[in-house]
Amino acid sequence: MITELKVSAIDNGTVIDHIPSKSVFTVIKILDLEEDENQILFGTNLESKKYGTKGIIKIKNRYFKEAEINKIALVAPIATIIVIKDYNVVEKKHVSIPDKVFKTIKCINPNCITNFENVAQQFDVIDKKDVILKCHYCEKITDKKNMVFI
Amino acid sequence: MIQGKSLISINDFSKEEQIDILNLAEEFEKKSNRHILPNHVIATLFFEPSTRTRLSFESAICRLGAKYIGFSDTSSTSVQKGESLRDTIKTVEQYSDLIIMRHPKAGSARFASEVSNVPVINAGDGANQHPTQTLLDMYSIRKTQGALNDLNIAFVGDLKYGRTVHSLVMALCNFNCNFYFVSPQELKIPTEIKYYIKERNLTYSQFTNMNEVIPKVDIIYMTRIQRERFSDPLEYEKVKNSYILNSEMLYDTKPNLKILHPLPRVNEISEDVDNLKEAYYFTQALNGVYIRQALLTSILGAKL
Numbered sequence: 001m002i003t004e005l006k007v008s009a010i011d012n013g014t015v016i017d018h019i020p021s022k023s024v025f026t027v028i029k030i031l032d033l034e035e036d037e038n039q040i041l042f043g044t045n046l047e048s049k050k051y052g053t054k055g056i057i058k059i060k061n062r063y064f065k066e067a068e069i070n071k072i073a074l075v076a077p078i079a080t081i082i083v084i085k086d087y088n089v090v091e092k093k094h095v096s097i098p099d100k101v102f103k104t105i106k107c108i109n110p111n112c113i114t115n116f117e118n119v120a121q122q123f124d125v126i127d128k129k130d131v132i133l134k135c136h137y138c139e140k141i142t143d144k145k146n147m148v149f150i
Numbered sequence: 151m152i153q154g155k156s157l158i159s160i161n162d163f164s165k166e167e168q169i170d171i172l173n174l175a176e177e178f179e180k181k182s183n184r185h186i187l188p189n190h191v192i193a194t195l196f197f198e199p200s201t202r203t204r205l206s207f208e209s210a211i212c213r214l215g216a217k218y219i220g221f222s223d224t225s226s227t228s229v230q231k232g233e234s235l236r237d238t239i240k241t242v243e244q245y246s247d248l249i250i251m252r253h254p255k256a257g258s259a260r261f262a263s264e265v266s267n268v269p270v271i272n273a274g275d276g277a278n279q280h281p282t283q284t285l286l287d288m289y290s291i292r293k294t295q296g297a298l299n300d301l302n303i304a305f306v307g308d309l310k311y312g313r314t315v316h317s318l319v320m321a322l323c324n325f326n327c328n329f330y331f332v333s334p335q336e337l338k339i340p341t342e343i344k345y346y347i348k349e350r351n352l353t354y355s356q357f358t359n360m361n362e363v364i365p366k367v368d369i370i371y372m373t374r375i376q377r378e379r380f381s382d383p384l385e386y387e388k389v390k391n392s393y394i395l396n397s398e399m400l401y402d403t404k405p406n407l408k409i410l411h412p413l414p415r416v417n418e419i420s421e422d423v424d425n426l427k428e429a430y431y432f433t434q435a436l437n438g439v440y441i442r443q444a445l446l447t448s449i450l451g452a453k454l
């Protein structure tokens with residue numbers, strides 16, 4: 001596979017495939033991969049038969065909890081998570097948007113307490129299809145086009 | 151079970167719990183002075199001034215025989231020295247059995263209730279919620295209409311920023327009401343509220359002129375339109391007089407029509423309406439004391 005040649009295989013760890021090209025860096029941010037000391041390989045604007053282009057991230061020796069990885073569904077709704085052990089695919093699953101989102105997004109409301117005090121941001125996902133989030137504190141809606149990741 | 155609960159957003163109480171509060175408020179309307187909380191200390195923390203709401207709460211506290219501590223603005227407090235809301239709440243909870251709080255930031259009351267070991271009543275958090283106002287509005291509607299179910303209710307004025315409107319609409323969604331929203335283009339009811347209504351399979355319609363709505367409704371809930379809400383001052387000048395209710399507009403109404411207003415009023419209801427049988431806004435404010443008595447009694451677990 002062309003993709004495999006461009007972003008070389010890992011022996012153990014997690015592969016996140018089918019990330020929209022423009023979201024690769026956001027996914028890196030959401031998963032806090034800048035702080036990760038494992039080997040990380042990533043590619044973006046790679047050819048994809050299904051979607052035109054796509055991005056892919058491979059993180060060596062790292063496995064994610066479901067709640068942790070599902071956060072990326074906010075920007076990569078069709079991403080596939082592939083768990084690799086000894087070069088073999090041991091698990092393959094799709095991400096799904098969680099019911100609640102913690103400490104990931106800034107509330108759009110400039111008067112929200114989370115933008116003033118040391119309060120962890122928390123949202124209820126009220127529409128998974130259109131990705132519409134409601135702030136647990138100020139009860140205002142932050143939607144897809146207004147999402148700012150922290 | 152209301153005992154020990156915080157009231158931050160009107161939805162924190164189920165429909166049944168809301169009705170329990172309204173029923174208990176009726177008892178306080180019959181007899182308001184009941185010293186059933188003689189050993190309780192209640193904190194009233196007003197991080198921004200709101201004389202009306204504070205006096206209504208303090209009157210309710212006094213009529214229950216409880217004591218209160220607190221502040222009516224933050225100028226002489228440690229908040230001015232930069233104390234965090236978390237620290238203020240952690241301190242005050244040591245001194246009191248319940249905290250009533252008003253704060254300029256939206257979501258502050260929810261946060262306080264998560265930090266506090268004693269129940270918190272939200273007396274207004276920024277543009278977000280003001281649930282005791284909602285309960286007193288519900289009480290007023292039920293009292294004047296006999297029930298809360300299946301009513302036609304018009305909301306007029308600033309529906310975008312009017313938090314009393316938002317909470318009341320949400321509460322009335324439990325009672326199968328039909329909503330008429332009358333506002334200038336710039337101040338339409340927000341998406342959040344429209345979602346909420348649609349999710350519950352209820353209907354609403356939007357208007358810019360209130361005359362066509364008046365004959366159809368049981369309640370007109372008036373709100374104030376503020377000049378500073380408009381990005382273009384010219385827009386304000388164009389609309390400001392279209393949202394003033396006067397007695398001439400009330401010639402063809404349902405016999406049970408009542409006019410409500412969260413007060414203070416500026417000019418959106420002409421004084422010539424005050425003496426009509428439809429005017430209910432001054433009695434509405436008085437109902438707030440009974441509602442707040444009922445809330446304090448229920449949350450603190452006292453019996454009549």
Ligand SMILES: [Zn+2]
Pocket residue numbers: 107108109112113114135136137138139140257
């Ligand atoms: Zn917020």
